Amino acid sequence: MAQSLLKSVFAGGYSKLFTSPANRRITSPTPHQFQLQLRINAFSTSSNRSSSSRDFLSLSDELLMDQCEMNTFKASGPGGQHRNKRETAVRLKHSPTGIIAQAVEDRSQHKNRASALARLRTLLALKVRDAIDLDGYTPPLELLQILPAKSTIRGSDVGSQIGPNNPKFALGMKALLDLIYAVNGSVSEAAKLLGLSTGALSRLILSDDSLRMEVNELRALKGMKPLK
Amino acid sequence: MTLCFTRTIHSLPFKHPRFSLSNPSKRPISNFLPHSSSKSPPLLRPISPKPHLPLFLRPPASSATFSDLQKFHSWAKGLAFSVGSKFLDSDNGPDTDLLCREIKWLLEDAVDDTSMLPHLGSSQNPNLTGSKLIRLKVDLDDLYSLWNQRIEERRPFQYIVGCEHWRDFVLCVEEGVLIPRPETEMIVDMVEEVVSKEKGLGKGLWADLGTGSGAIGIGIGRILEEGGRVIATDVSEVAVSVATFNVQRYGLQDKVEIRQGSWFEPIEDVMGKLAGLVSNPPYIPRDQIPRLQAEVGKHEPRLALDGGENGMDELLHLCEGSSFALGSGGFFAFETNGDEQSELVADIMTSKSENSFRDVKIKTDMAGIHRFVTGFRR
Numbered sequence: 001m002a003q004s005l006l007k008s009v010f011a012g013g014y015s016k017l018f019t020s021p022a023n024r025r026i027t028s029p030t031p032h033q034f035q036l037q038l039r040i041n042a043f044s045t046s047s048n049r050s051s052s053s054r055d056f057l058s059l060s061d062e063l064l065m066d067q068c069e070m071n072t073f074k075a076s077g078p079g080g081q082h083r084n085k086r087e088t089a090v091r092l093k094h095s096p097t098g099i100i101a102q103a104v105e106d107r108s109q110h111k112n113r114a115s116a117l118a119r120l121r122t123l124l125a126l127k128v129r130d131a132i133d134l135d136g137y138t139p140p141l142e143l144l145q146i147l148p149a150k151s152t153i154r155g156s157d158v159g160s161q162i163g164p165n166n167p168k169f170a171l172g173m174k175a176l177l178d179l180i181y182a183v184n185g186s187v188s189e190a191a192k193l194l195g196l197s198t199g200a201l202s203r204l205i206l207s208d209d210s211l212r213m214e215v216n217e218l219r220a221l222k223g224m225k226p227l228k
Numbered sequence: 229m230t231l232c233f234t235r236t237i238h239s240l241p242f243k244h245p246r247f248s249l250s251n252p253s254k255r256p257i258s259n260f261l262p263h264s265s266s267k268s269p270p271l272l273r274p275i276s277p278k279p280h281l282p283l284f285l286r287p288p289a290s291s292a293t294f295s296d297l298q299k300f301h302s303w304a305k306g307l308a309f310s311v312g313s314k315f316l317d318s319d320n321g322p323d324t325d326l327l328c329r330e331i332k333w334l335l336e337d338a339v340d341d342t343s344m345l346p347h348l349g350s351s352q353n354p355n356l357t358g359s360k361l362i363r364l365k366v367d368l369d370d371l372y373s374l375w376n377q378r379i380e381e382r383r384p385f386q387y388i389v390g391c392e393h394w395r396d397f398v399l400c401v402e403e404g405v406l407i408p409r410p411e412t413e414m415i416v417d418m419v420e421e422v423v424s425k426e427k428g429l430g431k432g433l434w435a436d437l438g439t440g441s442g443a444i445g446i447g448i449g450r451i452l453e454e455g456g457r458v459i460a461t462d463v464s465e466v467a468v469s470v471a472t473f474n475v476q477r478y479g480l481q482d483k484v485e486i487r488q489g490s491w492f493e494p495i496e497d498v499m500g501k502l503a504g505l506v507s508n509p510p511y512i513p514r515d516q517i518p519r520l521q522a523e524v525g526k527h528e529p530r531l532a533l534d535g536g537e538n539g540m541d542e543l544l545h546l547c548e549g550s551s552f553a554l555g556s557g558g559f560f561a562f563e564t565n566g567d568e569q570s571e572l573v574a575d576i577m578t579s580k581s582e583n584s585f586r587d588v589k590i591k592t593d594m595a596g597i598h599r600f601v602t603g604f605r606r
Contacts, residue, residue: 071594078566079595080411081512081533084384084523085322107333107393109410109594 056096056124057171061117068120069093070113090116099123118167125174126214132182137193139175146172148204152195164208173211176204185219187227202227279466279473282390282400288340288363295358296368297339301348304331304375311379319521321382330385334375337389338366382522392441399441399474404466406532408443411593412508415561416447418591418602419504422559423451429559431455432503437491437546438462440532442471442484444506449475449483457483459498463490464531491542492549502554508563509542511535539565540572547576551584554605560585561602570598577603 056064071091089104090112101123103115139147144154145162146169162168176190183189191201205215205227216226292300308327315321322330336342340363347356364371377383386392386407392399394408395416401407423430430453436445438461445460452458460475462468468488475484487494495502512533517525524533535541543564550560560577564570570590577588588603 079593079597080409080563080565080599081406081508081510082516082520082524083320083409084386084407084521084528085320085326108395110395110413111393 054130054171054174056094056128057121057174061114064094064120065092065117067095068117069095092116092120094120094124097124097128099127121167121170122173122210125170126177126210128174129181130178132178134182134193137179139179139194142168142171143175143179143194144172146176146204147194147196148200150196150200154195164211169208173208177211177214180215181218185215185222185224187215279400279470280390280402282337282398283334283365284337284389284391284398285400286365288365290364290367291361292364292368293358294344294356294360294362297335297362297364298348298358300368300371300375301331301335303372304334307375307379315382315522319519321521321523327379330378331375333385334371334389337391338364338371340365382526384523384527387527394443395447397443397446397474397478399443399446400470400477401441402466402470403527404464404529405470406440406467406528408441409508411595411599412444412563413447414591414593414600415444415506415508415563416451418561418600419448419506419559420451422504423453423456426557426559429503429557432555432558433498433501434458434504434506435495435498435502435553436460437495437505437507438509438532438542439471439486440467440508442474442486444508445471445484445486446474446478446480448504448506449480450478452483456503457485459485459487459495461487461489461491461494463488464529466529467532491545492553495553499553500555502558504559504561505546505550505553506561507546509535509546511539511543511563511565511569513537513539513565535565539569543569543573544576547573547580550577551580551605556605558605559602560605561600563600564598566597566599570601573601577601 056067059067069092071093089102090109091100091102092113093100099120101116101120103112103119106112106115139153141158144151144158147154147158148161162172179193180187180190183193187201187205188198191198194201196204206212212227219226305328308324308331311322311324311327313323316323332345335345335348339345344356344362366374374388378385378388384407386401387403390400390402392401392407394410395413399408419434430451434448434452434457436448436458439445440462442460445458449458460471462471465488468486472486475481475486492499510531510533512520512535514534514537516539517530517534519525520533535543543562546562554560562573564573574588574590577585584606585603586606588601590598591600591602593599
């Protein structure tokens with residue numbers, strides 16, 4: 001049964017993300033919108049597992065690309081040898097979630113495709129939430145990997161801390177956001193579960209702009225002060 | 229003023245068009261099979277075949293102050309803004325937005341330390357005083373001339389910087405060599421797919437006919453397995469020297485061999501043995517050449533664009549030759565002008581010499597145009 005229910009935030013509103021950071025915020029979100037349950041027809045070909053955003057993020061570039069509709073921006077005229085134009089912009093629409101990622105800055109379409117795919121991974125991490133059970137919660141490895149070494153639950157076998165510039169950060173960020181949503185935006189509660197001080201977790205959240213904005217969006221909805 | 233400027237810049241080391249653009253008579257000679265055409269076959273031997281070093285590969289032997297570079301930047305943007313949608317409206321050429329992006333790319337290639345580029349547009353930077361020297365790979369005067377050529381002559385951006393970003397390669401290009409197009413990147417994707425599915429093809433011998441800068445040949449050379457090789461050919465001496473340079477820059481000499489000659493002529497020794505045959509031949513119908521975007525029609529080699537009366541001359545020749553060139557199970561992929569041409573090519577390949585080919589398919593490019601025809605030799 002390749003179908004699952006995903007909690008998706010702001011479904012359909014992703015195009016807003018690309019205009020400017022100021023437009024990121026949804027002006028009057030309602031709890032209903034926020035908790036929108038999105039029925040997703042997961043890719044039925046690959047497996048019988050139900051898909052979560054963790055599954056999307058652990059896909060290879062190739063398989064993730066298979067789930068996407070790719071458009072290059074409207075090219076007028078006959079193209080090919082007729083044209084000299086660097087219309088190399090790439091737009092990826094991730095069919096299962098409707099998330100759109102695009103890239104235009106490079107001269108090569110090939111590289112823009114890679115950037116768009118990397119951006120899609122970040123958006124999937126930020127925007128697709130999986131419910132977690134707080135009873136007996138143990139953080140997954142990818143979350144432990146982005147925690148600072150002083151975390152009391154982080155064993156020495158986890159390796160050195162993965163920072164925001166590492167592609168693996170997205171997966172850890174996703175697990176952290178799942179946890180923060182589960183505790184309704186409370187950084188102190190999340191910090192306890194991660195063996196960190198509230199300050200240390202705040203600093204981790206503030207170290208990445210998109211992570212900070214996502215957490216602050218949630219906190220605003222819950223009537224909490226933003227992290228600064 | 230323009231004329232005077234044009235004279236000056238033609239004497240710069242940057243621009244040496246070896247083919248007179250007004251002399252499009254150099255046509256590929258088709259030696260493999262008789263095919264009727266009114267092509268004249270004069271063998272123009274161009275001068276030195278040594279390719280020009282693209283801007284980004286040059287040593288940073290010049291310099292300019294930060295404030296002088298800022299002046300260039302705002303002058304260049306001023307020119308770009310003066311264009312507006314003029315080129316776009318006249319021949320679907322670049323508009324201000326695209327030209328501004330090109331200025332950024334030009335500076336990326338011309339400046340040694342690109343970290344200062346984001347600060348060019350702003351007036352105050354604590355760490356950058358106006359007198360700070362910025363190392364450049366080209367004289368500031370030449371940078372002015374180059375951007376002027378871009379706007380006044382519509383010289384293609386890729387010839388200005390001497391390279392084109394294509395797939396994950398940066399390929400050297402210059403006048404006399406077709407600038408590889410983004411659409412053509414898909415041929416390599418198709419080959420990659422076929423090589424992963426059909427056992428043995430990746431270890432075989434491939435040919436890229438009319439390789440130009442070497443783009444497709446290099447792209448395929450990178451994905452073939454141990455033992456797989458590509459012969460990439462071109463009739464143009466400039467193309468051969470540029471393609472050779474590009475192959476060497478990526479260290480693919482053992483994988484990609486460049487040969488000079490027209491279509492099947494330089495691969496006569498391997499006819500019937502090929503695992504794959506790919507080509508992006510000239511396919512523009514001749515009567516459309518005068519109306520092409522100026523960057524293309526006035527600057528790119530007509531040899532690489534003009535496909536004869538209906539644009540099919542070279543494609544027909546490739547169709548003819550491919551049943552002799554490919555071994556059993558061999559794959560072919562040709563780029564075409566789109567809808568009518570691809571249907572015609574697919575028809576020919578399907579009905580050809582008692583079903584020589586199987587699984588003949590038309591594939592679309594990113595803009596939805598039926599751009600490619602692919603299939604297999606039985």
